[in-house]
Amino acid sequence: MTENTRKPLVHRAWWVALAACLTIVGAAAFSAVPGLLTGPLHDEYHWSRTSIGAAASVNMVVYGLVAPFAAALMDRFGVRRTVVGALSAVAAGSALTVSMTEAWQFTLYWGLIIGAGTGSLAMTFAATVAHRWFTARRGLVLGALTGASAFGQLVFLPVLAWIVDHHSWRPAVVTLGMTALVLVAVAVLVLRDRPADVGLLPYGAPEPGGPGTAAPGGRRREARARSGAARRTLRVLATSSRRPGFWLLAGMFAVCGATTNGLMWTHFVPAAHDHGMAVTAAAGLVSVIGVFSLVGTVVSGWLTDRVDPRALLVGYYGARGVLLVLLPALFGPEAGPVMVGFAVVFGLLDVATVPPTILLCRRMFGADGAIVFGWVNAFHQVGAGAVAVLGGVVRDAAGGYGPVWPLTAALCAFAVLLALTLPRAERTAPAPAADREAAGA
Template identity: 55%
Template sequence: MVQHVQTSLAARPGTARAWVVAAAAGAAIVAAGAFTTVPGLLISPLHHEYAWDRGQIALAASVNMIFFGLTAPFAAALMERAGIRRVAAGAMLLVAVGALLTSVMAAPWHLVAYWGVLIGLGSGCLTMTFAAMITGRWFVRRRGLVTGVLSASSHLGQLLFLPLLAWSVDRFGWRPPVVTLALVALAVSALVALFLRDHPADVGAPPYGGEHVVAKPAPARGAARRTVTVLLDATRTGTFWLLAGMFVICGASTNGIMWSNWVPAAHDHGMHATAAASMLSLIGVFSALGAAASGWLTDRFDPRHLLAWCFTVRAITLAALPMVLSSTVQPSLVAVVVVYGLVDVATVPPVIALAQRRYGDDGPIVFGWANSAHQLGAGGGPSAFLGATARDLAGTYDAVWAVLCAACLIAALTALAVRAGRSDRG
């Protein structure tokens, strides 16, 4: 009888709207994700066209990641105040403006301002914090699975756009791809405005898998104040520092090094940019699969154990990279890329689950701050800027791979020390 009631509720027309909302949110995350790998494609063209140092160009990527990370927790609170739909649609417009301005830039600081600041702010509103709010409001059942799929959406953007962008850069130069992405962002902004809704109560339906319509909470006042208050409360717990520490390492060993320096690193071994971009796209394919699988597993197993396995496997792949990179795509490189991709975004669903279990309604904001640590690790660690600088000084990325490998092993041990309960306040 209970199963029949749950099935009937899940099949009600109103509850199907949850999947429409998830799809619209996924489209926004896909579009924002397409911008994350573009700096890696721009390093060589901008270096040759303007004679800018690689470090100067990579600085824009680092600033982008830092603004991306710092925006996320405030965006979560702003969405509670102004509405998810308004903030998400406005964020896509900001991304589009930043991309269009980049196409007419003339100095390195322009790249930092347009790509680093404007696109960083816009895309920072469409992070996994955004995904956590969607799943928290719209889903009771399948929450882990939907979280995993939305987590994978960012890398799906790379899968859909990166090979085409790399080919376009080779054939037409760097400006047409940037303008194309700006137009895509404008289209997605309209899509979000049309189909995204803030809460199931807006359409008179319960969350997917829920038994009752949940009242829509009143708009939260003092969004910035609440964001800081939640942070201050969270910093009194050991769980927050462990999650943030792991995500610093996670950011440095994924977005920071791969999305900004992968193409130049592969090019150092004689690989053509299009082939290198295809390998990065392959990482995106398996990141999507890995994130979805991680979400499914998070519903069933201890998230801490999943995190430990993910970081251990990532450490092994990073250690193997210098040995498998060459001028051509070899089976050994494909194997490393596939395994790395499977654990690339797989850390996100377990961390979201731990934040929600530990901090309740404040979980999305706490995760937003943990995600800030992720982006600080990506932008400020041995990653985007320092990785490119190390390449300029030493002529190789080998030391960077070794440092990140060791850091991932530390993160694996840290995961096992996390407490999911509420007894670590002090």
């Protein structure tokens, strides 16, 4: 590798991280859109809310199933090609959605095509960029990129809600599609697979030959890890699924997805609208949830280093269940202080389950913990998809969402029981260097 004779004022790694952050922000906006489209699609096409929820469900499930393989796709085809392909799929799905006339087309375009595209731009993408481009500040970058997903929903949701309210749903979808195309250009211009591609070392890496320089043979191990990434992903699923702890974690995280993405992000806006609240006001409350989910994640990460993660999960799921029981009594035509307070507290709990779940995966499964979390996160999306459909079914059958809230609160109580059942996971020793490379840690 040749180094540049003049070092840039800002290391290229930070520009790559910024491009990745913008990509994740743009992709995250798509997850909140079905809640805005439910009413307009029902009014225009007279589709049942069940069929509309089915498209959101397929989107979430495909997102979850693609995510564990995203690292393998990036190793096989490169980060830039994978991101460009994913964003192009998202843009194509958006364009097709605008011209659809049948409910099955919404499921295909929004559920399958956009779900696969956004699933390739999930947490694995963030971890890949942080791992390849940063030696120093890696944790900071990973935290920022992970938080970018919630920030994307925060930024886009009020804007999209205003567009839907004033100009119908098609301009909102076109806006997202155009955003994806702009991000394609950003990815082409800025993203590169590795620092070596532009003659640089990772940010904070020691000079060649200095302390901490990779030993000879590291490239060969990395190549072997890349060639077997997909096989290892499946092998980890096969081995971890034989242990009860995996299913306890997967069950809890399925409840997490059911009560966040599946319920609040998909059905909160139409449920609030059923009680006379304006769509823009309801979307604003969802944005408040997004703002405080960032705060909640940071605080939860700090607590996870100091408190038994099992106890944290008991508290998080228990509190979330109480909020869902109270929510029907809080609904009304205005987004008053009480509803804002609900959004704040729910936001603090929204993504707070992630840090303790990641830590438990690491403690229970060692060097395979990152991949195990990828599969546990897939169950998160399956749970989200199931409740996205369930909410539509209940709304069509009962004329309202009334039964959904106590049912999902009961799921939270079940998650509390699962957390109490988790074995005490001892801290694992650091994985050998070869294992860390293979795991992409």
